[in-house]
Amino acid sequence: MNLDAAKALLEKYGQTQLLDYYGELDEEKKAELLSAISQIDFTAISGVDFHAERQVGEISPADALSLAEVEAGREEFEKIGLQAIRSGKVAAVLLAGGQGTRLGLDAPKGTFNIGVNRELSIFGCQMNNLLQVVEKAGVYPHLFVMTSTVNHEQTTEFFERNAYFGYDASKIHFYVQKTAPAFSFDGKILLEQKHKPVLTPNGNGGWYSSLKEAECGRIIEEAGIEWLNVYGVDNVLQKICDPVFIGATLKSGLACSGKVVRKVSAEEKVGVLCKEDGLPSVVEYFEMPTVKKTLKDADGKLIYCFGVTLNYLFSVKKLDEVSANKLPYHLATKKISCISGGEVFVPEEPNGYKLECLAVDLVKLMGSCLGVEVEREKEFAPVKNMTGADSVDTARALLIKNGVEI
Numbered sequence: 001m002n003l004d005a006a007k008a009l010l011e012k013y014g015q016t017q018l019l020d021y022y023g024e025l026d027e028e029k030k031a032e033l034l035s036a037i038s039q040i041d042f043t044a045i046s047g048v049d050f051h052a053e054r055q056v057g058e059i060s061p062a063d064a065l066s067l068a069e070v071e072a073g074r075e076e077f078e079k080i081g082l083q084a085i086r087s088g089k090v091a092a093v094l095l096a097g098g099q100g101t102r103l104g105l106d107a108p109k110g111t112f113n114i115g116v117n118r119e120l121s122i123f124g125c126q127m128n129n130l131l132q133v134v135e136k137a138g139v140y141p142h143l144f145v146m147t148s149t150v151n152h153e154q155t156t157e158f159f160e161r162n163a164y165f166g167y168d169a170s171k172i173h174f175y176v177q178k179t180a181p182a183f184s185f186d187g188k189i190l191l192e193q194k195h196k197p198v199l200t201p202n203g204n205g206g207w208y209s210s211l212k213e214a215e216c217g218r219i220i221e222e223a224g225i226e227w228l229n230v231y232g233v234d235n236v237l238q239k240i241c242d243p244v245f246i247g248a249t250l251k252s253g254l255a256c257s258g259k260v261v262r263k264v265s266a267e268e269k270v271g272v273l274c275k276e277d278g279l280p281s282v283v284e285y286f287e288m289p290t291v292k293k294t295l296k297d298a299d300g301k302l303i304y305c306f307g308v309t310l311n312y313l314f315s316v317k318k319l320d321e322v323s324a325n326k327l328p329y330h331l332a333t334k335k336i337s338c339i340s341g342g343e344v345f346v347p348e349e350p351n352g353y354k355l356e357c358l359a360v361d362l363v364k365l366m367g368s369c370l371g372v373e374v375e376r377e378k379e380f381a382p383v384k385n386m387t388g389a390d391s392v393d394t395a396r397a398l399l400i401k402n403g404v405e406i
């Protein structure tokens with residue numbers, strides 16, 4: 001892209017400030033800046049409304065297979081699930097592109113040592129859980145690990161240094177999620193350096209499009225993978241490729257499912273599996289109106305009770321059908337270091353937005369979602385903060401309760 005083309009493009013989208021320092025740059029940096037501008041997907045970001053909150057549709061409760069129903073079908077579900085795993089139809093996708101800002105880490109969240117008397121990383125915990133399935137099924141499902149430009153090297157090195165946690169390394173495939181520009185509150189793309197727009201990981205919702213574009217898309221096709229079990233890095237009790245969950249989904253004939261736990265309180269900060277305008281949808285805790293959040297049935301139980309655990313099973317066929325639909329970008333208010341008045345500015349308060357696509361929006365696109373209730377104490381130990389709720393402390397306590405040596 002040459003300077004004239006860049007100017008025309010930026011004028012069209014009201015982003016000419018990206019060229020504010022162009023005249024000060026040497027030739028190499030000029031070329032770098034033009035190349036960076038050419039790689040920004042302006043059509044995708046032009047629809048972002050910097051002044052509007054997300055409009056949540058009409059919310060109603062969603063049903064889920066209860067613990068008792070799962071228990072009643074366990075034997076049959078497990079058989080179906082194991083068969084699917086053994087025939088290579090199921091792969092796992094670990095979403096590890098997040099920045100773990102709440103933990104205040106300078107490293108990928110999965111590398112965090114959750115152990116006390118021994119080294120036990122979050123990645124290690126999850127791989128141990130996956131290895132239990134390997135033992136039962138007798139095969140290693142493919143595992144795709146999504147990283148970001150920020151943590152890719154550290155993540156791949158960590159897996160290598162830990163000998164892939166005893167997993168078949170030929171079945172682990174890393175890929176990098178895409179980035180999106182960061183904006184000031186008035187919708188202008190920020191510069192990290194005079195020749196570099198601020199580009200940050202574009203949220204966990206882009207996992208499938210990034211996966212398809214990477215070499216991994218070919219692996220899925222060649223290996224005949226039909227189901228992807230997508231999970232977040234921050235639950236140390238995450239059960240991955242769980243045959244019972246897979247079997248229950250396959251038996252239901254639906255194209256998508258999610259593991260859910262009963263919320264402990266109306267105020268718990270967890271997304272809830274609901275229906276939105278009649279379609280399955282995950283509504284974030286901050287989007288749910290208080291009257292709905294606190295609604296109880298005649299027995300005093302929460303009506304909107306199914307919290308999601310970021311453990312979903314998606315049909316590849318259906319994902320391909322819906323992937324032409326672009327996921328909306330959400331605005332995340334953040335502190336973003338940037339160039340201001342020609343100098344590097346490190347803010348102490350949030351000064352702009354990062355753009356994020358959310359995996360939960362995919363659920364809505366799938367058109368159906370089977371909620372499958374799992375035992376909270378056995379499968380849900382999120383690590384979001386150092387202390388307090390959903391923290392390193394609570395996760396450690398739950399690991400001990402589940403007999404994991406830490």
Ligand code: UTP
Nearest residue numbers: 095096097098099100101102201203204232233
């Ligand atoms: P969170 O939204 O909890 O973010 O991610 P986080 O990065 O773990 O933590 P905070 O909010 O910065 O403190 C939920 C899951 O989505 C992944 C994370 O790695 C985690 O597994 N994720 C998040 C990505 O893969 N990419 C992203 O851009 C954001």
